[in-house]
Amino acid sequence: MDAVTYPDEKVAAFVQNDLIPLRVAFDHKPLAFDFNVKWTPTLITLDADGKEHHRTVGFLGPEELIPSLLLGIGKSHFENERFSEAIAVFDRLLKDYPKSKSAPEAMYLRGVARYKNTHDAKPLREAYDKLAAEYPSSEWTHRAYPYRLIN
Amino acid sequence: MATKVNWETEWGKALSRAKSEGKTVLLDFFNPG
Numbered sequence: 001m002d003a004v005t006y007p008d009e010k011v012a013a014f015v016q017n018d019l020i021p022l023r024v025a026f027d028h029k030p031l032a033f034d035f036n037v038k039w040t041p042t043l044i045t046l047d048a049d050g051k052e053h054h055r056t057v058g059f060l061g062p063e064e065l066i067p068s069l070l071l072g073i074g075k076s077h078f079e080n081e082r083f084s085e086a087i088a089v090f091d092r093l094l095k096d097y098p099k100s101k102s103a104p105e106a107m108y109l110r111g112v113a114r115y116k117n118t119h120d121a122k123p124l125r126e127a128y129d130k131l132a133a134e135y136p137s138s139e140w141t142h143r144a145y146p147y148r149l150i151n
Numbered sequence: 152m153a154t155k156v157n158w159e160t161e162w163g164k165a166l167s168r169a170k171s172e173g174k175t176v177l178l179d180f181f182n183p184g
Contacts, residue, residue: 001181012154019177022165023158026180031162037180046176048169050162073175 001041001059008062019045019069045072053079067093067100078109083117086110104138107131111144125150 005011015021024031026040035044035052045054054072074089090110094103111127114120128147135141158179159165169176 001179006156007153009153012156015156015177016154018174020165020169020172020174021156021158021177021179022162023160023179023181024162026182028180031178032180035178035180040180040182042180044178044180046166046169046178048166048174048176050166050176053175069177072177076175 005060005062005065011062011065014066014069018073043068045069045076047076047080051079063097064100064102067097067102067106070097071102071106074106074109078113081116083113086113087117098134104131104135104140107135108140108144111147121147121150 006015026032026037026042031037035042039057041057041059043056043060044052046052053076054068056068060068070089070093074086074093077083077086077089087110090106090113093100093106094110097103107130108127111123114123114127124144124147128141128144128150131138131141131144132148159168165176165178168174
């Protein structure tokens with residue numbers, strides 16, 4: 001990550017501007033134990049209370065790190081029930097990184113967040129339709145499969 | 152001048168900044184080698 005990903009200008013600007021970057025050694029006490037870290041790099045997105053919302057293990061290149069971190073930011077909003085903020089972050093991810101590995105999960109969660117925000121089930125159906133069209137082999141398309149029945 | 156990631160190294164300071172700046176924390180466990 002230090003050789004390729006973090007020196008990337010776009011990555012560095014994103015991490016510096018959109019996150020609070022915190023770095024500790026893999027054997028840090030007590031954090032490595034508290035977060036059950038077994039391998040490096042382990043990247044975890046946390047809310048301001050220190051609660052975990054997203055984790056990746058292993059190398060990510062510049063083209064995948066930013067969308068993965070956006071997914072983490074969006075999930076932090078989503079799981080704290082800030083659905084409008086979550087939708088805005090998922091929209092950004094899907095607009096800027098539609099081909100990334102994080103995009104299908106963002107599309108799924110955007111549909112759920114829109115449903116939670118409005119109590120209208122149509123966004124769930126729309127999420128399935130878009131997932132089926134754009135990411136037909138994704139596990140998130142499979143998870144959204146029941147929503148095809150919503151009218 | 153190129154942007155560089157300025158890492159926090161203290162848990163408490165990072166969370167305090169996250170609260171005051173309304174941001175998410177990226178916690179990176181790394182191998183210093």
